[in-house]
Amino acid sequence: MESLYGIKMCYDIVIIGAGPAGLTAGIFARSKMMKTLILEAGRVGGQLMSLYPEKGIHNYPGFESVQARKLSDRLYAQAESLGCEIRENEKVVEINDGDEELIVVTPKGSHRARSVLVAIGMGDFRPKKMGCPGEDRLSGRGVSYILPVKEELVGKKVVMFGGGNSAIEMALISDSVTDTAIVHRRPEFRADESNVDSLRKSNVRALMNASVVSFNGGDAVESVTLEQDGKTFDVPADLAVINIGIDANMDDLKKWGLELTPGGLVKVDVNMGTNRNGVFACGDAVDYPGKYKQIITACGEAATATQSAYKFVKKPYWA
Template sequence: MTRPFVGSTAALWYARVPLAARVNPGTHDRNVIWDTLIIGAGPAGLSAALFTRMRRMSTLLLDTAVAGGQLASLYPKKPVHDYPSYTYVMGEDLGKNFVDQANHMGAEIHEREHVTMIRRDDDQNLIRVTSTKEEYEARTVIVATGGGAFEPRKINKPGEAELKGKGLFYGMPDVEASKGKRVLIIGGGDSALESALSVKDVADVTMIHMLDKWQGMDTYVEEIQASKIRTMLETETVEIRGDGKVETVVVKNKKTEATQELPMDLVSINIGFLMDTKAIRSWGLELEGNQIKVDNIMNTNIKGVLSCGDIATYPGKYKLLITACSEGAAAANTAYIYVKQPKKFTVGELYAAPKEEGDTQPKASESPA
């Protein structure tokens, strides 16, 4: 595999990329113009990169954390059941597959680089992107930041803050640490149900949920009901107790208001994450709530700026991993048409740009010095 380099003389040469490299960080001179710059290296962004590189477009991805998105950062030990071709696959493994494929296609990936501003330059007909490390120029930008920065939602009950990290945690429980333990899962959505299922064979598991029914996939609910997991609907947490570690949890039935104290060793809170979209709100994009409004081909209200994945919204959207991937492909296709302006467009071009176009490398900057 090779990657392009544009030096100060704008001469183009190729350097080998070690196959063992986790990501391809590149060595480009800063004064280049990318065909597309993708903000966010999760499934949506990496899918977009796959298809822009299939189009032979120069592609740079910037991610605040690590490539792989939520699969790598939030749910590495979560089994993913809803991605086609897998009965199930661990989040970190699926995330690595996305990254490996983008590397293989020659996309350049920068990790731990936070984008602070994007701005359209109408005079130069490009987008200027500012990060915590660098400034970039691109013909198109694809915003695929997921929900932005994530902070676990808290239940805000006595003992939660004091016992965090001392038997109380957020997200998927560790299977090894749960062996032989009494584990309480708080929540009723897919993540909570998957958390309970992931340790049901090694731990004594109890689930509580404030509502009168589960909010997750039917298959998860059926598996929970067929297992030995103790379930308590219409039940809320009153207090988490313990001397230096989790020992008991007081819960209350919302209908009867009866309380009981449950002996517990571990508490896993799975009630979602708060999205931090403060940076995106300053970019001039039209939002609907905390999401970027897009049309059916992933265009935003700013010319040359597209969006896909969890951060993007449109009527009838169904938020799934596979949806994020398909939106990434659609955004890449729209970026290709915008940048290359092909004379004709065929389905065959989805997999390879016309031979006369060749493999586009970052252009030397056209901005005044």
């Protein structure tokens, strides 16, 4: 029988977001034979593909080191081979209550769901900007917020901005093929000791207590002007990579009727349940005391959330 919305098929679970959390949820849902749809606003892979595809991940168990792009490809392949239906470029705009189920609405159509899993990470996020002259004009012409593939770095002078783990790791990748400097506004890095140690042993030139004054060039970046110890000077650069954090945009969550934490993330219980019946959440989109935003935790939460959704949908005798 057709529902009010004219859609016949009903998924056991519709997963919103195809980052590590959403893809892992898909893997667990299919192992329970749940009919699974994953809707992704952009391309599959989440932050791994959109922010740091070239970076190595050294803290995902089972891999001493794995390139972010490769881990994403593996998660994608596993979810797809298990039978998840995955749709890219389909951004969820509403989660409505249907007759007996939930209706997930996108600009391309509506999907009936017995349960919904919100795994939208940082939502419609944007990399933080330095906010100095030349940045916007030269963006895409030498000013970048992600590290290009190694082949594109060869022969270029790279200046990395940032003091965290990912800035250091990207500087080390760049250093393996080309002349690289890292600029940080503080006297110490805010990163794991192992990364700082690797940086010290590398050829990366570290400019501490330094801030950027401007990005300079005509059609493309030619140099960056820095200020350090009250002195201003130019550093030649073909590529300036800015890695100073991300601005999350979680406006969608407010429209979906989900109870949020004071920090604007989804409030979840121990089962990764939300205030809405049949709606679960996991990954960077959620917050709770002790939350640690990492791939492994996003995947762990996805396993719990999927188990909860399974119990909600299938109501097994043992649950």
